[in-house]
Amino acid sequence: MDKPIKDQYLVSGFLVFFLIHGMQIGIGILGFQRGVVKEAGYDGWISVLLAGLVVHIIIFCIYLLLKRANGDLISIHQQLFGKWIGNTFSLLVCIYLISLAAIVLRAYIEIIQVWMFMDLPTWVMALIAFGLLYYVVAGGFRSVVGLTFLGVIIPIPLYFMLLMPLEFAHFINLVPIFKHTISEIALGSKETTLSFLGFEILLLYYPFLKDRQFTQKWAQLGAFVTTLVYTSIMLISLAFYSEEQLNKTIWSTLTLYKVVQLPFLERFEYIGISLWVLFIAPNIALALWAASRGAKRVFNMNQRIALFFALVAVTAIVILLPTRQEIGLFGEWVSNFGFYFVFAYIPLLVVIQTVVMKFKKGSKGHENSRTM
Amino acid sequence: MKTLVRCKILLLVCLVLLTGCLQTRIIDEIAVIRTVGFDVDGEQGLNMTVSFPTFLEQGEQNVQERDVINANAETVKGARILLNEKSQKPLEFGQLNTLLIGEELAKRGVEDFIDSLYRDVSVGNRITLALVDGKASEIISGDLSGGEQTGVYLSDLIQQNMEMNTVPTTNMHEFLFSLYNDARDPFLPVLTIEDERIGIKGTALFKDDKYLRILNIDDSFILKLMTTPTKQTSKQFHLDMEEEESIVVLEKIFSKRKRSLDRSGSNPVYKIEIDIKGEIIDYTGKKNLEEENLVGEIEKVIEEKIAKRSKTLLEEFRDEGMDPVAVGEKYRSTTRDWQPQVWLDTIYQTVEFEVIANVEILSSGAIE
Numbered sequence: 001m002d003k004p005i006k007d008q009y010l011v012s013g014f015l016v017f018f019l020i021h022g023m024q025i026g027i028g029i030l031g032f033q034r035g036v037v038k039e040a041g042y043d044g045w046i047s048v049l050l051a052g053l054v055v056h057i058i059i060f061c062i063y064l065l066l067k068r069a070n071g072d073l074i075s076i077h078q079q080l081f082g083k084w085i086g087n088t089f090s091l092l093v094c095i096y097l098i099s100l101a102a103i104v105l106r107a108y109i110e111i112i113q114v115w116m117f118m119d120l121p122t123w124v125m126a127l128i129a130f131g132l133l134y135y136v137v138a139g140g141f142r143s144v145v146g147l148t149f150l151g152v153i154i155p156i157p158l159y160f161m162l163l164m165p166l167e168f169a170h171f172i173n174l175v176p177i178f179k180h181t182i183s184e185i186a187l188g189s190k191e192t193t194l195s196f197l198g199f200e201i202l203l204l205y206y207p208f209l210k211d212r213q214f215t216q217k218w219a220q221l222g223a224f225v226t227t228l229v230y231t232s233i234m235l236i237s238l239a240f241y242s243e244e245q246l247n248k249t250i251w252s253t254l255t256l257y258k259v260v261q262l263p264f265l266e267r268f269e270y271i272g273i274s275l276w277v278l279f280i281a282p283n284i285a286l287a288l289w290a291a292s293r294g295a296k297r298v299f300n301m302n303q304r305i306a307l308f309f310a311l312v313a314v315t316a317i318v319i320l321l322p323t324r325q326e327i328g329l330f331g332e333w334v335s336n337f338g339f340y341f342v343f344a345y346i347p348l349l350v351v352i353q354t355v356v357m358k359f360k361k362g363s364k365g366h367e368n369s370r371t372m
Numbered sequence: 373m374k375t376l377v378r379c380k381i382l383l384l385v386c387l388v389l390l391t392g393c394l395q396t397r398i399i400d401e402i403a404v405i406r407t408v409g410f411d412v413d414g415e416q417g418l419n420m421t422v423s424f425p426t427f428l429e430q431g432e433q434n435v436q437e438r439d440v441i442n443a444n445a446e447t448v449k450g451a452r453i454l455l456n457e458k459s460q461k462p463l464e465f466g467q468l469n470t471l472l473i474g475e476e477l478a479k480r481g482v483e484d485f486i487d488s489l490y491r492d493v494s495v496g497n498r499i500t501l502a503l504v505d506g507k508a509s510e511i512i513s514g515d516l517s518g519g520e521q522t523g524v525y526l527s528d529l530i531q532q533n534m535e536m537n538t539v540p541t542t543n544m545h546e547f548l549f550s551l552y553n554d555a556r557d558p559f560l561p562v563l564t565i566e567d568e569r570i571g572i573k574g575t576a577l578f579k580d581d582k583y584l585r586i587l588n589i590d591d592s593f594i595l596k597l598m599t600t601p602t603k604q605t606s607k608q609f610h611l612d613m614e615e616e617e618s619i620v621v622l623e624k625i626f627s628k629r630k631r632s633l634d635r636s637g638s639n640p641v642y643k644i645e646i647d648i649k650g651e652i653i654d655y656t657g658k659k660n661l662e663e664e665n666l667v668g669e670i671e672k673v674i675e676e677k678i679a680k681r682s683k684t685l686l687e688e689f690r691d692e693g694m695d696p697v698a699v700g701e702k703y704r705s706t707t708r709d710w711q712p713q714v715w716l717d718t719i720y721q722t723v724e725f726e727v728i729a730n731v732e733i734l735s736s737g738a739i740e
Contacts (some may be wrong), residue, residue, distance in 0.1 A: 115493045119395050242553035258497040333728040
């Protein structure tokens with residue numbers, strides 16, 4: 001049913017570390033603190049840890065699904081629901097990925113508009129991004145992985161800059177821990193969803209990994225590093241801001257960069273925002289690649305054409321979201337869909353798959369190992 | 373291949389053309405505001421004064437002058453529009469480094485005004501805030517800086533005094549941190565005009581966002597010891613020992629403080645332990661500093677002075693219902709049932725204080 005991917009298109013297994021980690025770190029990290037603190041107060045860092053833990057479990061589920069099906073999400077859907085229903089579900093996921101790419105791009109453009117160039121029209125940035133992203137994604141999966149790799153390596157110094165606000169840290173804010181109830185902390189975890197999303201694209205690029213059965217440790221490590229980064233930033237923010245101040249600050253991480261002062265540079269956040277494109281670009285590129293790959297598998301069409309349509313859709317969505325409220329609303333939709341897709345639908349798929357496999361074993365023996 | 377090259381050329385052309393799309397901000401064509409002052413205007417109004425350097429382009433020397441403009445409005449942004457109407461070049465707040473608040477306005481509450489600057493992303497987080505004894509516009513428009521430029525002069529003056537001298541350190545971020553903290557109240561340095569020069573007068577204490585009263589320089593030093601660890605401060609002490617009165621000046625004062633809250637008794641006891649290390653650089657007494665015990669005695673007298681005054685101040689703060697030392701923060705960190713209102717109304721009033729000061733004099737200069 002599924003043609004195996006040719007050897008020259010595969011990437012080394014350990015690169016899944018960069019794919020998972022690079023895809024998770026993106027736009028959410030700039031301001032995820034506010035939502036968490038609204039629910040869980042100074043215990044917000046526990047929420048972040050908790051969310052990270054759940055992500056590990058979901059990655060385990062994803063590997064379970066993929067190993068059993070030996071294919072990608074589209075083949076899983078087809079195996080479980082048949083061609084028509086399965087493809088419809090796959091298409092929904094593609095639309096979700098396009099929306100994810102669009103919201104990330106729009107949120108980044110908004111930051112540029114608020115922080116750097118007030119009079120920058122959205123379409124200019126969208127157009128520049130169009131060209132860049134088409135160029136990257138049309139180069140195939142390997143070039144997207146290359147960009148993701150660089151997108152993880154190059155901005156590492158930005159993390160160290162976040163240690164400088166510790167000059168004003170009041171760690172007394174954090175004690176006593178567990179002041180909030182478990183349900184408040186769990187609600188806080190739900191708020192971090194958009195920041196953790198992205199790893200589920202593993203469902204689509206899994207067949208492109210060499211020795212794919214043995215890559216789970218790298219994927220888990222990638223997610224672990226993400227959790228570590230988020231928890232540290234959360235701890236720094238909680239010590240740096242007071243609770244109400246954090247509630248007021250939309251881009252808390254960017255505001256952290258505002259106090260970084262170097263002898264030759266008074267305001268570091270402008271460098272930070274400009275370099276942030278290195279976090280953003282791989283995010284969008286990978287989501288677009290996955291969306292176009294999904295469309296290719298569903299409709300049997302040329303991936304470049306699918307990519308072109310996906311990019312047009314992204315650009316259209318970006319231009320059609322002019323205000324903060326609309327961006328927020330759309331972001332909430334995407335985040336909610338992503339939340340249920342990742343944290344409810346994927347475990348559900350595992351259950352369905354188990355049932356279907358048992359059923360098939362009963363009737364046809366080892367028939368379902370025929371794929372690949 | 374050819375189409376690819378064409379595409380690339382088109383992309384380059386686009387990039388070159390698109391760079392013209394945004395409004396540029398060339399340094400000669402904008403007014404870079406260095407100092408902002410807020411004052412009261414009538415019942416509701418705000419009087420906003422800004423100063424920015426101007427450059428005389430012609431002539432042999434590059435003369436740097438400064439210009440001050442002033443406008444009245446209800447809000448900060450409203451005043452900004454009016455200020456722009458009076459300005460030759462567009463005003464930019466990106467290099468703002470000092471914000472002065474007039475006494476009258478501070479009594480009315482400052483949250484809205486500082487919040488408005490916090491909302492503006494072009495304004496830095498580290499800008500220096502100060503209260504003015506009188507009107508902020510007087511300090512900004514008066515030519516009181518001894519030939520130096522007001523823009524840098526004021527922030528340098530305040531920063532220098534915070535680092536090397538006796539006022540507690542603060543900036544916009546720390547002010548907002550304390551303001552939006554339910555267990556802490558902010559403070560600011562106070563500027564005043566004295567003999568045609570600008571100087572530091574003490575520390576302004578706030579309850580929430582309203583200015584309550586001023587602490588003089590000596591008490592500011594005590595507050596500094598109780599709030600922040602200090603480095604390199606200098607301070608003069610009057611010693612009343614049995615035999616004679618003398619003055620001793622300590623330099624390079626490094627201090628640390630440890631706070632604890634004992635809730636075992638009927639009333640919570642807030643204990644603060646201040647460790648001070650310093651060097652004597654001046655001493656007016658007749659005795660020889662090399663003499664045994666004398667340094668020890670001086671240490672003891674200073675310890676007592678600091679401990680006594682600290683305790684009095686803490687009790688005063690408690691009675692006035694404000695909390696610049698962040699006693700509440702310590703209480704919050706030891707309770708699971710934190711209710712800011714209950715703390716402020718009932719518990720804080722029952723807190724008792726205990727201050728221990730440990731002074732260690734490391735050396736006493738190059739002469740006997």
